[in-house]
Every structure is written in structure tokens, then in C-alpha cells.
Amino acid sequence: MFVEADGFSYHIPAGLPEITIRLAYLFYEERDVPVKLIDKKKSMNKAIAIVLVGFRPNMETMSAIASFFYSARFRTAFGRDLPARVLACRISLWLKNTDAQFLLLSNRIHFRYRSKAFSCPEEMFSLSRFCRISGLRTNLTIFI
Structure with missing residues (x-):
């Protein structure tokens, strides 16, 4: 199959x-x-x-x-937990043949994309928030 x-x-x-x-x-x-x-x-x-x-x-x-x-x-x-949300962001980047670094420190997600540093509270982090903060346009959506 x-x-x-x-x-x-x-x-x-x-x-x-x-x-x-x-x-x-x-x-x-x-x-x-x-x-x-x-x-x-x-x-x-x-x-x-x-x-x-x-x-x-x-x-x-x-x-x-x-x-x-x-x-x-x-x-x-992939789910709604933090690793799944980060994976969705990474996949949206990989589909465009680019990448970013993600790090969790003190309940905040820190990420570096296109040589710029960004930060977001862990509970608010999502693919949508990542795209708004970084300016990424993606052709990926999450359904659950």
C-alpha cells in the first residue's frame, strides 16, 4: 500500500x-x-x-x-505538545530548504532564524506565532 x-x-x-x-x-x-x-x-x-x-x-x-x-x-x-509544535516549525522551514535553531530557557522558546534572534513564551508558542514573529510564509497547516 x-x-x-x-x-x-x-x-x-x-x-x-x-x-x-x-x-x-x-x-x-x-x-x-x-x-x-x-x-x-x-x-x-x-x-x-x-x-x-x-x-x-x-x-x-x-x-x-x-x-x-x-x-x-x-x-x-503530530500533536499539541511543545516538541510537536517545534517540529511543525522545523518542517515548515525544511519544506523551504532552510532551518532555524530552537532552545527552551526559563519557560521561553528562543529561536534564531536568518541570523536574527527571537523569543516567545512557551505556552504561546505555535507554528502561527513562529510565522508572525519571524515573517515566514508557510504552506504547512496543523490539523487535529
Whole structure:
């Protein structure tokens, strides 16, 4: 069912070619994927792909995914805890072939992006906040 490619696995329920995919859902592993996404009857006319990135995605893998599904927007479902929020930010950067450094000190997230330092309270940190603070425009959204 899932096809291996460049360090990740993917499945296109409707059987469409990769070039037609408009929405790619990113998950850690297959058991995280909701049944309604895999069900051909429910996703038959949708240009979606289900992508498994594993538990330790990296910049090279995400760059390969971005080039493989270059017309797609991306969605993640990694969770709402702090590591998942930081991972969503890193993936949004990796999809654009760039990176940032993140550090947690005294209940604040400090990050360096494009040689500029930023800070945000831990409880307020999210992908949306990261994009507003840093000015990053992303094609990644979080659904849960």
C-alpha cells in the first residue's frame, strides 16, 4: 500500500500521479493515519497523499518530499505538545530548504532564524506565532 521513496513512505488513495497532488498529510507512522484518509471511497476524488516521515524527520527528507509533491500544500498531525509544535516549525522551514535553531530557557522558546534572534513564551508558542514573529510564509497547516 505505501511506496518507499527517498527516506519516506507515501500512499495516494485515489491512485493519482504524484504531480496532481494538491494536499499532502504528514504523519509519523501508518498507525497515526485516520481511516477516513486511507478509505478509497471517501478520498477517491481528492488529490491527496499520505506521507509517513518517521519519528526523526530531517531537512533532506523534507526537501525530497517538497520536490516530490511540489504542487501540494502540507498538513501535519503530530500533536499539541511543545516538541510537536517545534517540529511543525522545523518542517515548515525544511519544506523551504532552510532551518532555524530552537532552545527552551526559563519557560521561553528562543529561536534564531536568518541570523536574527527571537523569543516567545512557551505556552504561546505555535507554528502561527513562529510565522508572525519571524515573517515566514508557510504552506504547512496543523490539523487535529
